[in-house]
Amino acid sequence: MTFSATGRSECEDVLWLSDAYVDHELSVQRRLSVLAHLGECARCWELIQRKTRWKLLLRSAVNSVPIPEALREQVRIEQESQC
Ligand SMILES: [Zn+2]
Numbered sequence: 001m002t003f004s005a006t007g008r009s010e011c012e013d014v015l016w017l018s019d020a021y022v023d024h025e026l027s028v029q030r031r032l033s034v035l036a037h038l039g040e041c042a043r044c045w046e047l048i049q050r051k052t053r054w055k056l057l058l059r060s061a062v063n064s065v066p067i068p069e070a071l072r073e074q075v076r077i078e079q080e081s082q083c
Helices: 010-024 026-040 042-063 069-082
Strands: none
Touching: 010 026, 010 042, 026 042
16 A cells, blocks of 8 residues: 655554544545555554544534523523514
8 A cells, every 4th residue: 555655654644644534534545545554454443443433422412512591591582672
C-alpha cells in the first residue's frame, strides 16, 4: 500500500487521516488505503473504532438533548405577549 511520500509511517498517516476517515471526508482512493491498513494493523483498527464510537456517541447526545421546559415556557409567554 502506498500513501503519499511524506516519509511518515503508515500508522502515522492513518492517524493523520483518521478524523477525515470517520467523517467520510476522504477520497475513495485514500479511504481504501486506510481500510487496507486497518486490515493489517490492529492498533489503528482499534483507534478508528474508538473514534467512530465516540463520534456516534456525541451525535446521539446532541440529538437527544431535550429543549428545557423553562425555555419552552419562556417562548410561549413571549409569543402570547406579542398578540
Ligand atoms: Zn497502523
